[in-house]
Amino acid sequence: MSLLAHLTFLHLNSNRLGGAVPDTLRDLQYLTELDLSNNLFSGPFPSSTLLIPSLVYLDLRFNAFSGEVPPEVFAKELDAVFLNDNQFEGQIPDTLWGSPATVITLANNHFTGAVPAAYEFGAGGGGRVREVLFLNNNLTGCVPEALGFLPSIEVLDLSYNALSGHVPGTLSCLSGIEVLNLAHNQLTGELPDLLCDLRRITNLSVSFNFFSGISQRCDRQLGSRGVFDFVGNCVPGRDMQRPQPECDEFPGEGGLSCLHIPGARPAGCDGGGGGGVTIGVGVGVGVGGLPFGLPGAAAGGVVTVTVP
Numbered sequence: 682m683s684l685l686a687h688l689t690f691l692h693l694n695s696n697r698l699g700g701a702v703p704d705t706l707r708d709l710q711y712l713t714e715l716d717l718s719n720n721l722f723s724g725p726f727p728s729s730t731l732l733i734p735s736l737v738y739l740d741l742r743f744n745a746f747s748g749e750v751p752p753e754v755f756a757k758e759l760d761a762v763f764l765n766d767n768q769f770e771g772q773i774p775d776t777l778w779g780s781p782a783t784v785i786t787l788a789n790n791h792f793t794g795a796v797p798a799a800y801e802f803g804a805g806g807g808g809r810v811r812e813v814l815f816l817n818n819n820l821t822g823c824v825p826e827a828l829g830f831l832p833s834i835e836v837l838d839l840s841y842n843a844l845s846g847h848v849p850g851t852l853s854c855l856s857g858i859e860v861l862n863l864a865h866n867q868l869t870g871e872l873p874d875l876l877c878d879l880r881r882i883t884n885l886s887v888s889f890n891f892f893s894g895i896s897q898r899c900d901r902q903l904g905s906r907g908v909f910d911f912v913g914n915c916v917p918g919r920d921m922q923r924p925q926p927e928c929d930e931f932p933g934e935g936g937l938s939c940l941h942i943p944g945a946r947p948a949g950c951d952g953g954g955g956g957g958v959t960i961g962v963g964v965g966v967g968v969g970g971l972p973f974g975l976p977g978a979a980a981g982g983v984v985t986v987t988v989p
Contacts, residue, residue, distance in 0.1 A: 687711050694740065695719040702727035714738040718763065726750055726769070731757060742766050742786065750787075755780035765789050765814065773797050773815075778827075784812045788838070792818040796839065798825030812836040816862065820844060824868070829854040840864040840886065848887075852876055864888040864910065867931075872911075874898050883907030891915050891923070891931050 685691075689711050699721035706715070706729040715730060718740045725748040730739060739754075740763040749771035750764060758781055765788040772794035773787060796815060811833050820842040828837065829851025835858055844866040852861070853875035861876075864886040871894030872887060878898075884907055887895075892914040903909035912921040915928035922928075 685709060689735075690714045692716040693720065697721055699723065702729060704729045706730060707732035709733055711735055716740040717744065719743045722746060724748075726754070737761075739763065750774060752776040755782070755785075760784075762786070773820075778810075781809055783809050783833075785810060786812070786814040787818070788814040788816045790818055792820060794820065795822035796820055796825055796828070796844070798827045808832055810834060814838045815842065817841040822846075824849055824852075824863070826851040828852060831855065832857070834858055835881075836860045838862040839866065842866055844868060846870075848873055848876065850875060853879065855879060856881070858882055860884045862886045863890065866890050868892060869931075871895070872899065877902040877909070886910040887914070889913035891928065893917075893928075895919070 686708065688709055691709070691712055691714065694716045695718070697720065698717070701724045702717065702722055706712075706727070710733075712733050713735050715733070715736060715738065719742075721744065722741075723745040726746055727741070728751065730736065730741075731751070731753050737758060737760045739759055739761070742763040743766045745768055746764075747768040747770065750769050750773070752774035753776075754762060754764075755774060755776040756779065760782055761784045762780065762782050763784070763786050765786040767790055769787070770791040770793065773792050773796070775797045777785065777797050792815075808831075810831060812835060814836070816838045817840070820839070822844065823846045824839065824844055826849040828834075829849060831837075834855055837855070837858060838860070840862040841864070844863075845868065847870035848863065848868060850873045853873055855861070856879065858879060859881050861882060861884070865888070868887070868890040869892065872892055874896050876882075876899075877885070877896075882903070885899075885903055886908070888910045889912070892911070893916065895911050895914070895916050899909055899911075911919070913923055915923050915925075915931075
């Protein structure tokens, strides 16, 4: 690699390269784009890529990388992070929402735990992201209300996981969203009407969950301008729903309650001025002081927690 010291673009995608990524990549001081996608690379996340000072584009998708993704990935000044279709596992780092990237794809891996929820985005973090793909992992818990405070998001895909509880009303704050996919989870309750009022949304999928209520307002608002898919739920009087015995037997949230903590407004869209917060609390877990700050708390919002 020393002979390529001034290289700025390295695209090795769609070959049959395998083994580990060489540590000498760190010597490419001027490299801005690295594309290793569609190969046979394996082993842990290539930490040498984190030492390339000028890197802004990282594409590792469609390989066989495994292990955990280091939090430092999202601390780099990357504009795009493609890690989908590997064998990464463990929890998704909370640092994700501090990334300046506009596109982050983590789909088709083996990530577990909760969807990261950061209530205070760092400078530039969370505010630039336009597309985030979490689909087809093993994520559990609630859909965080903090996701509604992403001002620039256009595509958000949480499908094919095991998320439970209700859909938070703060998602109706995503004024720029065009595609929202919540399909194939274990979500319950009623779909918020305000979600269907979003002006730019053209594709909303909540299919194959356990929703018990979807208003005709969603049909009217979305049916004329895009796709609204709600098949495979538990909505009375609607076609193509789950059999009633299957709905009756569903255990609900399975010991996890997605608690709504109201502030001064039911769904604040400013990311911290009295909006609500959803917290997952397992049955039998003692509740003392909450281990993180809540939006609205500093503004005098009343916090009420009920533990099942």
